[in-house]
Amino acid sequence: MSLTVTLQHRFAGFDLDLAFQAPPGVTVLYGPSGSGKSTVLAAIAGLMRPDHARIAIDGTVLTDTTRGLSVPPHRRRLGVIFQDGRLFPHLSVRRNLRYGRWFAPLGSDAASEDAVVEMLGLGPLLDRAPANLSGGERQRVAIGRALLSSPRLILADEPLSALDGALKAEILPYLERLRDEWRVPILYVSHQPSEVTRLSTTIALMRNGRITRIGPAAEVMADPALAGAGRDAGAFIEARVRAHHPDGVTELDAGGLPLFLPTLAAAPGDRLRLRIAAPDVMLAAEAPGQISALNLLPGVVDGIRQDGHSVLVRLMTDAGPILSRITERSARALQVQPGARLVAIVKSFSHDAGDIGSAHR
Numbered sequence: 001m002s003l004t005v006t007l008q009h010r011f012a013g014f015d016l017d018l019a020f021q022a023p024p025g026v027t028v029l030y031g032p033s034g035s036g037k038s039t040v041l042a043a044i045a046g047l048m049r050p051d052h053a054r055i056a057i058d059g060t061v062l063t064d065t066t067r068g069l070s071v072p073p074h075r076r077r078l079g080v081i082f083q084d085g086r087l088f089p090h091l092s093v094r095r096n097l098r099y100g101r102w103f104a105p106l107g108s109d110a111a112s113e114d115a116v117v118e119m120l121g122l123g124p125l126l127d128r129a130p131a132n133l134s135g136g137e138r139q140r141v142a143i144g145r146a147l148l149s150s151p152r153l154i155l156a157d158e159p160l161s162a163l164d165g166a167l168k169a170e171i172l173p174y175l176e177r178l179r180d181e182w183r184v185p186i187l188y189v190s191h192q193p194s195e196v197t198r199l200s201t202t203i204a205l206m207r208n209g210r211i212t213r214i215g216p217a218a219e220v221m222a223d224p225a226l227a228g229a230g231r232d233a234g235a236f237i238e239a240r241v242r243a244h245h246p247d248g249v250t251e252l253d254a255g256g257l258p259l260f261l262p263t264l265a266a267a268p269g270d271r272l273r274l275r276i277a278a279p280d281v282m283l284a285a286e287a288p289g290q291i292s293a294l295n296l297l298p299g300v301v302d303g304i305r306q307d308g309h310s311v312l313v314r315l316m317t318d319a320g321p322i323l324s325r326i327t328e329r330s331a332r333a334l335q336v337q338p339g340a341r342l343v344a345i346v347k348s349f350s351h352d353a354g355d356i357g358s359a360h361r
């Protein structure tokens with residue numbers, strides 16, 4: 001299932017003009033405040049009338065302004081998840097979930113209520129009122145309601161931004177299961193690098209009403225030209241858990257390279273995504289003999305961006321591309337240039353629960 005969007009719209013002082021195709025999986029719309037992300041979602045949901053647009057999911061056209069066609073929002077079969085859950089306050093959790101069901105076409109292969117309740121752990125909450133739920137529980141109900149409407153596509157507008165770190169970590173695995181087990185395509189608005197790392201299959205970068213780049217998540221995140229400031233710059237790699245050692249270290253395999261992290265709650269064989277913030281990566285001309293950092297990744301420089309006196313270097317390793325931020329002085333001393341062979345020393349992987357997630361299956 002894939003979504004095709006061509007969209008042009010002009011607000012006073014703001015001009016949106018873009019076209020993209022979202023393949024299966026999670027497509028994250030990533031960009032600064034005011035770049036137009038919510039407007040794209042509103043147009044797809046049918047909540048605004050764009051000046052010119054064609055929006056289709058596979059063969060089903062939802063909007064085509066050249067033909068004056070606009071399917072009403074409640075007949076588009078889209079599941080929408082907002083920041084604040086937006087549950088009906090007067091309905092129990094069970095009735096909020098069943099409300100989603102109303103919009104599933106008769107005879108469709110809608111997800112069964114039992115399966116959704118089970119996946120999202122909603123059993124003990126079914127008779128509660130939304131006012132008596134935590135923020136994380138409310139978001140789980142909102143995800144369940146969206147799923148039960150048998151959506152062709154889920155639109156999620158910063159669904160975790162109102163939650164604190166612990167609640168975010170509670171919801172992220174459910175979104176991963178949605179992506180991996182239910183295989184509903186998801187268009188997801190976010191500006192959190194850790195969320196993007198965890199969830200994205202494809203990233204579409206937005207700026208000033210345009211999509212400036214769209215591509216596979218690992219490629220887009222590791223592009224020095226696009227990286228954000230400070231710890232927002234960072235690539236991710238995928239690795240498989242090899243073993244847990246008795247001295248508190250988990251060994252992973254990333255494209256044949258061994259990595260060692262403080263013990264992770266994952267089983268041998270599990271595939272994980274690890275985000276590596278660019279400031280946590282040092283570069284050396286050759287592998288140092290004795291060093292406390294356990295993770296050395298040799299590679300070849302294939303991208304450089306200079307920002308003032310700091311330099312962002314992309315190193316292609318067997319584990320995939322990673323980014324390192326070093327000083328201009330170090331870059332000169334190491335003669336960093338495209339084609340140079342260097343070794344990345346990863347001081348730490350982000351241990352935030354938010355930064356280590358399961359890889360796509």
Ligand SMILES: Nc1ncnc2c1ncn2[C@@H]1O[C@H](COP(=O)(O)OP(=O)(O)OP(=O)(O)O)[C@@H](O)[C@H]1O
Binds near residue numbers: 011033036040
């Ligand atoms: N109904 C409207 N009338 C006029 N201007 C609007 C309207 N809706 C949005 N805009 C403008 O369009 C631009 C894009 O807004 P939009 O909400 O899509 O951005 P965003 O990327 O989702 O931002 P944020 O991350 O802050 O939610 C902004 O400049 C906004 O002021």
